[in-house]
Amino acid sequence: MAKLEASDAVVFGISIDSPAANNAFAQKIGVTFPLLSDMNRKVLKQYGILKMYNVQKEEYDWAQRTTFVIDKKGVIQSVEEEASAINPNNAVAVCTKLPKK
């Protein structure tokens, strides 16, 4: 996190949870960045990362684990899906290389 802040980046977590659930989750895991609620799945659809999960034979569409790095011009610099999205090192590396201005 400190490295990301140093590289002039802000971090947002996004899921389909409610703000209340996200706030409880934020307190539990001690995150310092905002967790955003995409309850109507609008952004998940925009970003094309809805994924079907089968839970007890019922299907649910939730987010696919994905990390996007967006530069100051609004241009996507990197996209990581699934397992590699869990490890923040690459996102940090990408941010660190971006121009400061």
Next chain:
Amino acid sequence: MRSLHLKSMIVGAALAGCLAAGAIRAQEDVKVTHTSLKAGDMAPDFTLLDNQWKQIHLSDYRGKKNVVLAFYVLAFTEG
């Protein structure tokens, strides 16, 4: 008699092949939507509520900050 047997074997094999292909296709449908966005694309703007019920507009960070968006599956899970 022998050729009939052979024929039914071939038909059977073809059928099994079709079924297998169908099964594989059905499995692919289980439904990982890969994002069509890639490096170099513009990030779609959005407005969402954060965990303090504050509206966050992605566009507010344009020209100011780099943004890392980390999509996760559900709160209170390992995801």
